[in-house]
Amino acid sequence: DTGVSQDPRHKITKRGQNVTFRCDPISEHNRLYWYRQTLGQGPEFLTYFQNEAQLEKSRLLSDRFSAERPKGSFSTLEIQRTEQGDSAMYLCASSLVGGFSYNEQFFGPGTRLTVL
Amino acid sequence: DAKTTQPPSMDCAEGRAANLPCNHSTISGNEYVYWYRQIHSQGPQYIIHGLKNNETNEMASLIITEDRKSSTLILPHATLRDTAVYYCIVGGNTGGFKTIFGAGTRLFVKA
Numbered sequence: 538d539t540g541v542s543q544d545p546r547h548k549i550t551k552r553g554q555n556v557t558f559r560c561d562p563i564s565e566h567n568r569l570y571w572y573r574q575t576l577g578q579g580p581e582f583l584t585y586f587q588n589e590a591q592l593e594k595s596r597l598l599s600d601r602f603s604a605e606r607p608k609g610s611f612s613t614l615e616i617q618r619t620e621q622g623d624s625a626m627y628l629c630a631s632s633l634v635g636g637f638s639y640n641e642q643f644f645g646p647g648t649r650l651t652v653l
Numbered sequence: 654d655a656k657t658t659q660p661p662s663m664d665c666a667e668g669r670a671a672n673l674p675c676n677h678s679t680i681s682g683n684e685y686v687y688w689y690r691q692i693h694s695q696g697p698q699y700i701i702h703g704l705k706n707n708e709t710n711e712m713a714s715l716i717i718t719e720d721r722k723s724s725t726l727i728l729p730h731a732t733l734r735d736t737a738v739y740y741c742i743v744g745g746n747t748g749g750f751k752t753i754f755g756a757g758t759r760l761f762v763k764a
Contacts, residue, residue, distance in 0.1 A: 541696075572752075572754075579738075579756055579757050582752060628697075630696070641687075
């Protein structure tokens with residue numbers, strides 16, 4: 538257990554439905570990241586937050602995807618009008634950024650999404 | 654961000670050293686080399702990182718060539734629990750860079 542939790546762990550939905558995932562980072566961590574991982578591939582960066590500010594979004598993050606971190610603590614990732622191509626593992630990670638030392642990212646267990 | 658190249662898979666006998674290579678010929682002067690691994694059904698886990706000098710911690714050693722165009726992650730005494738996908742990544746020196754994972758190397762440790 539890394540201290541990063543994600544909920545739910547598994548989600549099965551029908552095409553066209555909206556889904557929302559939650560990530561609770563390690564409490565003192567100021568950076569929070571979202572990644573998507575498909576079978577046989579490494580995680581793909583989606584977006585990250587510094588406290589409550591969303592600083593960067595990947596081109597992979599279409600208009601159907603939105604992420605928030607309203608109070609700089611937990612974060613949600615919403616996918617609207619899901620498509621079968623959205624089926625993947627969605628990973629959340631957090632890190633503590635400050636100074637000049639490297640602070641590794643701690644990953645949660647992921648939420649596996651299956652779109653039927 | 655610099656790109657890395659890793660072999661898709663490797664085997665290692667239990668108890669032997671596992672040497673995982675990574676090429677990063679386009680690495681820039683201020684970019685570090687990082688290694689993460691991902692055990693099946695878990696999120697990635699940080700292993701080690703370095704800039705120029707070789708590094709060692711309780712998990713592994715990292716050997717970076719003098720020209721910094723390649724590196725090797727060494728697991729000195731591989732166990733069955735080290736079976737995982739190992740990712741070599743290059744990037745900035747803070748925890749804030751977006752981590753670009755490739756496909757990694759799938760290491761199989763065999764009894």
